[in-house]
Amino acid sequence: MTKHKHVIALSGGKDSAALAVYMREKHPDLDLEYVFTDSGCELPETYEYLDRIRAVLNIDITVIKPEKGWDYWSLVKVKRTPYGAFPYLPSPQQRWCTEVLKLIPYEQWINTRFPDCMVNSYVGLRADESSDRQGLVSRNPDLRVRFPFIEDGLVYEDIRDILLGSGLGFPDYYSWRTRSGCFFCFYQSKREWLGLYKNHPDLYYKAMKYETDLPDKGIRFTWCQDLSLRELLEKKDEFEDDQVLEEGEISRDVSAESRLIDTLGHLSRREG
Ligand code: SF4
Numbered sequence: 001m002t003k004h005k006h007v008i009a010l011s012g013g014k015d016s017a018a019l020a021v022y023m024r025e026k027h028p029d030l031d032l033e034y035v036f037t038d039s040g041c042e043l044p045e046t047y048e049y050l051d052r053i054r055a056v057l058n059i060d061i062t063v064i065k066p067e068k069g070w071d072y073w074s075l076v077k078v079k080r081t082p083y084g085a086f087p088y089l090p091s092p093q094q095r096w097c098t099e100v101l102k103l104i105p106y107e108q109w110i111n112t113r114f115p116d117c118m119v120n121s122y123v124g125l126r127a128d129e130s131s132d133r134q135g136l137v138s139r140n141p142d143l144r145v146r147f148p149f150i151e152d153g154l155v156y157e158d159i160r161d162i163l164l165g166s167g168l169g170f171p172d173y174y175s176w177r178t179r180s181g182c183f184f185c186f187y188q189s190k191r192e193w194l195g196l197y198k199n200h201p202d203l204y205y206k207a208m209k210y211e212t213d214l215p216d217k218g219i220r221f222t223w224c225q226d227l228s229l230r231e232l233l234e235k236k237d238e239f240e241d242d243q244v245l246e247e248g249e250i251s252r253d254v255s256a257e258s259r260l261i262d263t264l265g266h267l268s269r270r271e272g
Pocket residue numbers: 039090095097098101102180181182184185186187262
């Protein structure tokens with residue numbers, strides 16, 4: 001008989017953390033495994049939040065790491081130009097970072113950890129952000145994706161109540177950034193980039209070093225499409241204000257679907 005396994009892939013964000021709380025309370029009978037795929041470029045607050053999750057829920061979290069990290073891939077991924085080869089950065093159109101840093105390591109872990117098992121993968125997509133689930137359900141017969149918040153109709157306010165009620169609270173980066181992930185993630189709004197500059201100037205300058213901006217040669221590989229991080233600093237007064245980021249703001253830059261692909265992209269790989 002096929003064995004069933006149950007996995008919650010934590011992202012370091014609030015929704016997957018709330019899902020861990022919710023699943024334990026609603027399904028105490030399930031033998032859940034918790035995993036975090038570490039790109040090696042996460043925010044310090046993400047690691048702190050994972051420690052908080054471990055302590056509050058008293059759970060182990062398996063940390064999966066890519067065999068080759070960002071510094072390797074950022075040199076390997078180059079584009080040839082008449083002036084030589086230059087590293088090019090990932091973007092919403094070319095998300096190679098997700099594949100090499102998150103999806104392949106996760107896929108390898110699943111295959112090694114659960115051979116010949118049916119794996120139930122629980123995803124913290126909320127009912128108020130599920131614009132389109134079509135095509136996001138795996139056709140891999142050994143992997144079943146479940147959306148407990150959608151199935152039970154939980155929205156942002158419910159997730160907030162779960163996090164506050166459990167004592168977990170929100171990740172500390174939520175005061176200046178709406179999304180977990182790499183410090184250089186190209187899905188950041190300009191205000192979030194400036195939040196990175198304020199909170200982790202070393203990481204901002206590190207991200208800046210990966211950019212290539214040679215306007216006289218027409219070569220431009222920058223994190224934001226329309227300006228470099230150096231230019232953003234020069235214009236920061238145009239983008240800064242003192243408002244705390246609102247939850248809805250994330251939709252300007254990151255659709256629910258694109259966030260889902262972070263978690264589910266491996267499914268299409270497994271299909272292929
Ligand atoms: S968090 Fe952003 S930069 Fe990091 S792997 Fe995901 S899409 Fe790429």
